[in-house]
Amino acid sequence: MEQPQEGSRPELDNDIIDFAQRVFGYVRTGNVEAMSQFLTRGLPPNLRNDKGDSLLMLASYHGQYEVTRLLLDHGADPELANDRGQTPLGGAAFKGDIDIITLMLDKGAKVDGCGPDGRTGLMLAAMFNRVEIVDLLLARGANPETRDVSGMTAAALALGMGAQDTPARLAAAQSTLTP
Numbered sequence: 690m691e692q693p694q695e696g697s698r699p700e701l702d703n704d705i706i707d708f709a710q711r712v713f714g715y716v717r718t719g720n721v722e723a724m725s726q727f728l729t730r731g732l733p734p735n736l737r738n739d740k741g742d743s744l745l746m747l748a749s750y751h752g753q754y755e756v757t758r759l760l761l762d763h764g765a766d767p768e769l770a771n772d773r774g775q776t777p778l779g780g781a782a783f784k785g786d787i788d789i790i791t792l793m794l795d796k797g798a799k800v801d802g803c804g805p806d807g808r809t810g811l812m813l814a815a816m817f818n819r820v821e822i823v824d825l826l827l828a829r830g831a832n833p834e835t836r837d838v839s840g841m842t843a844a845a846l847a848l849g850m851g852a853q854d855t856p857a858r859l860a861a862a863q864s865t866l867t868p
Contacts, residue, residue, distance in 0.1 A: 712736065716744050716760075719753035724760070734765040741772030749789045750780040757789050758796075767798035774804030782810035782826075785819045790826070800831045807837035808846075815847035815855040823855050833862045 712732065715723045724744075728734060737743050745765040748756040757777075761767065770776050778798045781789040790810065794800060803809045811831040814822035823843075827833065833843055841849070844859040 709736075709738070713738055713744070713747060716747045716753065716756055717751045719748075719751075719756050721755045721759060724756055728759065728763045734760050734763040735769055737769075737771075741770075743769045743771070743777070745769065745777045746771055746775070746780055749777040749786070749793065750784055752784065752786050752789065754788055754792065758792055761793070761796040767793050767796065768802050770804035774806045774808070776802050776804055776810070778802055778810040779804070779808060779813050782813040782819065782822055783817060785814075785817065785822065787821050787825060790822060794825075794829055800826055800829045801835055803837075805838070807835075807839075809835055809837075809843070811835070812837060812841075812843040812846050815843040815852060815859055816850040818847070818850075818852040818855050820854045820858060823858050827858070827862050833859045 712724075712727060715727075734745070735743050738747075742750075743765065745757065745760045745767060746769070748760055767777050775783075776798075778790060778793050779802075781793065801809050801811070809831065811823060811826045811833065812835075814826060836842055837846070842859070844856050844863065847855045847859065
């Protein structure tokens, strides 16, 4: 059995882990009051869990609009990708939450922001046939010709996933860009 290092306090470590688990739970369930108190008292708005998911990633992915707004107002980074390379905007696009996407764009998220894989919110929305979100992102300036690291555009990814409606939307958007 491993001996505790001199000066370490296992009970303190367990208290910190328990606190962090509560915080991440509050974000997932939308406990605005608790999160407001924690952030006001200095909780880092870009705190991450063991998978690299930031508080903002979890709030946006779980559809917690008010917690998402609160985190952004406290300086959470909307471009902070998790360990899988997913951004909060991408997570919301995957889930199909247009209100959270609108909020994040209004608060400074990059419309073509992406993680290391190069997948943008537009690509994710297109892949999962989220027509309203594709329209919003295009209206906000998303580039339908952007390619991920494998060289695929949003339209190609949508076709590959069998999306019914978004490939035509993207083709129409691309035709307006081509002289």
